[in-house]
Amino acid sequence: MTYCVGMVLDRGLVFMSDTRTNAGLDNISTFRKMTIWEAPGERVITLLAAGNLATTQAVVSLLDERSKIREERSSTILAAPSLFQIVRTVAATLREVIGQQEEGGLRADSPFSATLLIGGQIAGSPPRLFMIYPEGNFIECGEDTPFFQTGETKYGRPILVRAYDRTMSFEEAMKLLLVSFDSTLKANLTVGPPFDFHFYEADSLRRGWHGRIAPDDPYFQAISKGWGDALKEALDSLPDYTYPG
Amino acid sequence: MTYCVGMVLDRGLVFMSDTRTNAGLDNISTFRKMTIWEAPGERVITLLAAGNLATTQAVVSLLDERSKIREERSSTILAAPSLFQIVRTVAATLREVIGQQEEGGLRADSPFSATLLIGGQIAGSPPRLFMIYPEGNFIECGEDTPFFQTGETKYGRPILVRAYDRTMSFEEAMKLLLVSFDSTLKANLTVGPPFDFHFYEADSLRRGWHGRIAPDDPYFQAISKGWGDALKEALDSLPDYTYPG
Numbered sequence: 001m002t003y004c005v006g007m008v009l010d011r012g013l014v015f016m017s018d019t020r021t022n023a024g025l026d027n028i029s030t031f032r033k034m035t036i037w038e039a040p041g042e043r044v045i046t047l048l049a050a051g052n053l054a055t056t057q058a059v060v061s062l063l064d065e066r067s068k069i070r071e072e073r074s075s076t077i078l079a080a081p082s083l084f085q086i087v088r089t090v091a092a093t094l095r096e097v098i099g100q101q102e103e104g105g106l107r108a109d110s111p112f113s114a115t116l117l118i119g120g121q122i123a124g125s126p127p128r129l130f131m132i133y134p135e136g137n138f139i140e141c142g143e144d145t146p147f148f149q150t151g152e153t154k155y156g157r158p159i160l161v162r163a164y165d166r167t168m169s170f171e172e173a174m175k176l177l178l179v180s181f182d183s184t185l186k187a188n189l190t191v192g193p194p195f196d197f198h199f200y201e202a203d204s205l206r207r208g209w210h211g212r213i214a215p216d217d218p219y220f221q222a223i224s225k226g227w228g229d230a231l232k233e234a235l236d237s238l239p240d241y242t243y244p245g
Numbered sequence: 246m247t248y249c250v251g252m253v254l255d256r257g258l259v260f261m262s263d264t265r266t267n268a269g270l271d272n273i274s275t276f277r278k279m280t281i282w283e284a285p286g287e288r289v290i291t292l293l294a295a296g297n298l299a300t301t302q303a304v305v306s307l308l309d310e311r312s313k314i315r316e317e318r319s320s321t322i323l324a325a326p327s328l329f330q331i332v333r334t335v336a337a338t339l340r341e342v343i344g345q346q347e348e349g350g351l352r353a354d355s356p357f358s359a360t361l362l363i364g365g366q367i368a369g370s371p372p373r374l375f376m377i378y379p380e381g382n383f384i385e386c387g388e389d390t391p392f393f394q395t396g397e398t399k400y401g402r403p404i405l406v407r408a409y410d411r412t413m414s415f416e417e418a419m420k421l422l423l424v425s426f427d428s429t430l431k432a433n434l435t436v437g438p439p440f441d442f443h444f445y446e447a448d449s450l451r452r453g454w455h456g457r458i459a460p461d462d463p464y465f466q467a468i469s470k471g472w473g474d475a476l477k478e479a480l481d482s483l484p485d486y487t488y489p490g
Contacts, residue, residue, distance in 0.1 A: 154399035154400050154432070155399050155400070155402060155403055156403075157400060157432055158400055158401075158403070158404075158428040158431070158432065159403075159476060159480075161431060161432070162472070162473045162476045162477070163473075163476055163477050163480050169488075170488050171485055171486045171487070171488045172480070174486040174488070175480060175483055175485070175486055176480060179480065179483075183403040186403070186406060187399070187402055187403065187406065199488070209488065209489060219484070219486055219487075222483070222484050223483055223484070226482075226483045226484065227407070227479075227483065228407045228408075230479035230480070230482050230483055231404060231407045231408055231479055232407070232408050233479065233482070234472075234475035234476055234478065234479040235404075235408050235417075235420060235421060235424065235475070237471075237475050237478070238420055238424075238467070238468055238471045238472065238475055239464070239467050239468075239471065240416055240420070241416045241419040241420055241464055242416070242464075243414075243415050243416045243419070243444070243454065244454060
């Protein structure tokens with residue numbers, strides 16, 4: 001399993017992904033699920049991958065290789081004229097990889113599928129965020145649904161639904177995401193730290209603040225430990241039930 | 246889907262269940278999923294049922310009918326000498342019903358299975374709480390896992406994990422459960438109000454405060470509306486991230 005979140009804020013785009021992969025419960029590893037492509041001053045694209053690791057690694061490698069071949073470049077991540085065309089290319093690549101693995105006669109207990117979040121900005125257009133399904137179709141974030149989650153989405157969703165605010169700062173977004181990720185990893189062994197993040201400033205057209213939150217990161221520790229008490233205080237602040245017994 | 250919770254507190258046992266059943270997303274109904282058996286001064290048993298409605302109704306009806314037949318009574322809900330024996334009987338009845346439906350040649354898109362929570366007290370023994378799996382085996386709540394959830398468990402779990410406290414009052418438990426249920430029904434259409442509840446006072450050996458929380462219940466409304474703000478305040482109370490950008 002995996003947990004990835006992409007959010008559209010007024011200030012820009014926010015991405016976070018965990019790094020745990022597992023083949024069964026007794027075989028876990030740490031892999032980066034976030035890829036950032038950048039042409040400074042012209043475009044920045046961030047991809048978050050959830051699903052079969054062989055599939056998602058193959059997709060990223062193909063996208064990388066093809067963006068280096070001159071004659072193919074017109075539709076690639078670093079050359080396509082719009083984010084929509086990039087998403088079409090990524091979706092086609094995903095479908096191609098899944099199709100090759102399935103048609104090649106490979107069989108596995110877990111499907112070869114993957115779900116991708118991809119967002120970014122190309123000069124002249126606003127920042128956009130998409131989710132690509134394993135079938136190769138995709139949807140874009142809108143006003144009503146301003147964030148996407150993939151992987152183990154349920155445990156971390158209530159706090160996102162309640163506390164997300166389009167006008168929030170990157171500082172507040174980091175806090176919100178760490179609470180959402182902490183709730184998830186407390187409940188699902190197949191989601192785990194460290195967490196990779198990227199905060200893209202709208203119209204900056206260059207890679208924003210990015211890095212990795214380690215399990216022993218002091219800020220993450222403070223959030224994780226403080227959230228239990230904060231939740232209890234939140235409960236206490238609600239009106240009391242009058243028990244008639 | 247369904248959402249049911251049973252909790253062991255120092256003060257007694259707490260149960261809550263939603264009432265939504267669905268056959269597809271376009272065919273929803275309201276059914277009671279909580280059954281209480283009582284022999285005042287001697288025993289009180291509460292059953293919460295999640296799963297195929299035909300299965301769970303058949304299980305409850307069989308348990309009811311058999312407790313009225315004199316020669317079968319020794320192992321029934323109203324006569325068995327221990328809660329453990331009652332749970333064995335209920336589990337066997339569940340397996341029997343699922344087996345009959347499957348072996349009878351019936352086929353359905355959704356499986357005939359069900360998961361049951363059963364808890365209560367018999368004079369001379371402490372209150373106990375069990376979860377019965379569709380396979381007919383079961384587990385009992387312990388010190389380390391002092392509550393059980395069935396059905397759509399994920400959305401409502403983080404708040405239970407963080408705020409449950411064995412020493413909490415029934416008033417606090419009602420507040421906690423309503424927050425957990427509210428988070429769930431905001432995210433899953435197949436969980437819905439009204440909610441049935443039963444608060445059993447340890448050693449009272451009679452049915453405790455029970456009833457139904459309607460969607461327009463003023464207290465539930467206050468919790469549902471207040472929780473968003475309370476969560477935002479909880480987030481605000483955590484230390485701020487220092488964004489270097």
